[in-house]
Amino acid sequence: MSDILSTDVAIIGAGPVGLFAVFEAGMLGLKAVVIDALDGIGGQCSALYPEKPIYDIPAHPAIDGQTLVDQLEAQAAPFAPYYLLEQQVIAVEPREGGRFRLKTSTGAKIDAGAVIIAAGCGAFGPNRPPLAGLEAYEATKGVQYMVRRREDFRDRKVVIAGGGDSAVDWALSLAEVAAGVALVHRRPKFRAAPESLRQLDDLAKSGRIEMVVPYQLDGLEGTDGQLTGVVVSTLDGQKKVLPADVLLPFYGLAMTLGPIAHWGLGLEDSRIAVEQRNCATNVPGIYAVGDIAVYPGKLKLILSGFAEAAAACHAAHAHIHPDKVVHFEYSTSKGVPGAA
Structure with missing residues (x-):
């Protein structure tokens, strides 16, 4: 050239x-x-x-x-x-x-x-959650902001955070291949298409998706950047740990x-x-x-x-x-x- x-x-x-x-x-x-x-x-x-x-x-x-x-x-x-x-x-x-x-x-x-x-x-670029040690988990793909191939999540424990279309759509999709899917949102109401919400409710009732509401991300657990759990908390400070191989925060761009x-x-x-x-x-x-x-x-x-x-x-x-x-x-x- x-x-x-x-x-x-x-x-x-x-x-x-x-x-x-x-x-x-x-x-x-x-x-x-x-x-x-x-x-x-x-x-x-x-x-x-x-x-x-x-x-x-x-x-x-x-x-x-x-x-x-x-x-x-x-x-x-x-x-x-x-x-x-x-x-x-x-x-x-x-x-x-x-x-x-x-x-x-x-x-x-x-x-x-x-x-x-x-x-x-x-x-x-993604809006990144303000979590301690986030960079280390990003480097090992324990925290990701997009899904390129569903197969990458087969038989893995996935935590998805967010309340919009991306969070709901990927929860529905990954429920077909992941070992488990937990969906975290700070309020019970989601901003997604009515049909997607109907499917989400069906999968939640059948136990294929765990609805973690009203909670928000609070921390990450693991060793040497290998994610093992996601800490979530309520607005009044109650905490619990969700077993996880990967966290997908969908907080927009x-x-x-x-x-x-x-x-x-x-x-x-x-x-x-x-x-x-x-x-x-x-x-x-x-x-x-x-x-x-x-x-x-x-x-x-x-x-x-x-x-x-x-x-x-x-x-x-x-x-x-x-x-x-x-x-x-x-x-x-x-x-x-x-x-x-």
């Missing part, structure tokens, strides 16, 4: 919406470079819920996160995107002719005709825009304000799509992000080639250029 990588479109974020933007750009004859801070493509779908079913993808009554990512990667593959992973875009500088120079945390430089930001909710916040873009509630018709930001040639983009009536759905990616790519083509008219054609008519 040369010192400066030149491309038509730089796509920041390799989640589902970023991957679909590669396809849409390719259908318009635009080459794409994709940059992501994670060590693989797929964004939160791959990092947080690869085996969790998604129910609102058209034509798929249910599809798990990793399968969706795999299919989007295959769909983009004919256009040979260049992936720059494990690095963060730290600067985007306007250049002559409406182009941009991007710099990443590893020193890579990209010259691009347009920029599409598909960074989800920005940089994210800490989100931050990171360097994006300093690029001169119009922001609204830590998201990027765009025009709904083409997802253009206040900086000509920079577009934002997916969860990071906001406009009146915005729906934070993957399918909304797909439509936004298509609109942004058409706008990016007009920015890069202002004198070149694109005659819209359906994919059923034009096929996939360059694909076998």
Whole structure:
């Protein structure tokens, strides 16, 4: 690779919406470079819920996160995107002719005709419980913040903490493979879908899930980072120890825009304000799509992000080639250029 990588479109974020933007750009004859801070493509779908079913993808009554990512990667593959992973875009500088120079945390430089930001909710990390000795148990996987493979928890004693969809959904799922599942929450009421709560109640009554309410995490027990128990307590100080091989605290994610916040873009509630018709930001040639983009009536759905990616790519083509008219054609008519 040369010192400066030149491309038509730089796509920041390799989640589902970023991957679909590669396809849409390719259908318009635009080459794409994709940059992501994670060590693989797929964004939160791959990092947080690869085996969790998604129910609102058209034509798929249910599809798990990793399968969706795999299919989007295959769909983009004919256009040979260049992936720059494990690095963060730290600067985007306007250049002559409406182009941009991007710099990443590893020193890579990209010259691009347009920029599409598909960074989800920005940089994210788990909200970690304030427990003594937590780091030692994190290092040995005694404390984890996501489930990549259910099989990793087969025949293990699992304690899950949290009251939202992630905690309830994974309690239901891991009850099928774990030696035991205990669900800890500080109040009896959970914030999850009614059907999930019905299933949770059934499994609790059958003894397959232990409901530990109203309790909260209080401490960890073990030797040399090997977890053996999770200490929980009530608000009035009553304590007990839950036998555990692994603790899964699902207290949500800490989100931050990171360097994006300093690029001169119009922001609204830590998201990027765009025009709904083409997802253009206040900086000509920079577009934002997916969860990071906001406009009146915005729906934070993957399918909304797909439509936004298509609109942004058409706008990016007009920015890069202002004198070149694109005659819209359906994919059923034009096929996939360059694909076998």
